[in-house]
Amino acid sequence: MYRLLVVDDEKDIRENIQYLIDWGRYGINQIETAATYEEAVNKALDIRPHIILMDVKLGDGRWGYELVEHLRASGLKAVCCMISGYDEFTYVQRSMQAAAKDYLLKPINEKELERFVERAIVEELKGRLPQRQVDPPDVDPVLKVEYGTLSRITNKIIMIVKGSYRSSLSLMGIGEMFCMSSKYIGRIFLQDTGMRFSEYLMAYRMIQAKKLIETTGDKIVVIAGRVGYTQLNNFYVHFKEYYGFSPKALRGMEETEKNPCTAVCDEMELPENTHMEGKEEKFPETAAAKESRAEENAAEENEAEEEQGNAGTPESEAGGEAVGKRDI
Structure with missing residues (x-):
């Protein structure tokens, strides 16, 4: 329209x-x-x-x-x-x-x-807005808390991350923008959120990457570049650490990766009278399990290296435009 x-x-x-x-x-x-x-x-x-x-x-x-x-x-x-x-x-x-x-x-x-x-x-334009339901509280996707509960400085840092997470971001650069010490604003951010700035930035990038994987057909290497990564291997490692499965598993291309223990559990023989209800029973990792896990990690590294080689290293997005000094 x-x-x-x-x-x-x-x-x-x-x-x-x-x-x-x-x-x-x-x-x-x-x-x-x-x-x-x-x-x-x-x-x-x-x-x-x-x-x-x-x-x-x-x-x-x-x-x-x-x-x-x-x-x-x-x-x-x-x-x-x-x-x-x-x-x-x-x-x-x-x-x-x-x-x-x-x-x-x-x-x-x-x-x-x-x-x-x-x-x-x-x-x-004399148009009409779409009907909307009662808006839920404005909650940060990483912290799962309302923005109103955070300090003004923390909210400004989060605002910068939202607008510039595709670029190279550092707490030092943000401190210069605020005319404040990076250690000072980093301490406030940690007290407010319980997370270091670098942890928050990585988590926000992972959330945006997941959305792109689910809603677009772009290659993983392209998506990595779009959320601020210049090294595909780092993106794969961070994504799996955050979600527990690889980017390609999210698309359903490698169903076994979504639950990598399935194949291992099938090979393990449990005692006949073992009950899995209540407290979870833990079993030592078998040789087959270790071999399966090693093969999985090796395949994932090869997958990332192959895609990196095919597409080339994505260019890093340049930093944002310099802004005028403003009061916090």
């Missing part, structure tokens, strides 16, 4: 936005991206988008608000929202003068983006 155009000179930003919210839920069934002023003009006049997300400062030395004015002069009546890593009043003022309807700071908060989309559909 609706068409969306995302204009940003950074590839990871363009890709992140496409997966940041459920666009289909709002009837947005076509998403196009552009990296330069000229490409944006051509795509905008070609697809006639209803909504445009526009970076304030484009990499070719041009300004997003100039592009908004250009498109309006061409007769395009799209609802525009400026996105930027800078919170300077001049940029905000100039964007509003160009008739942009909102101004979102990077990393983009998904709730703020959803609110803009809802306003754009109802107030500007």
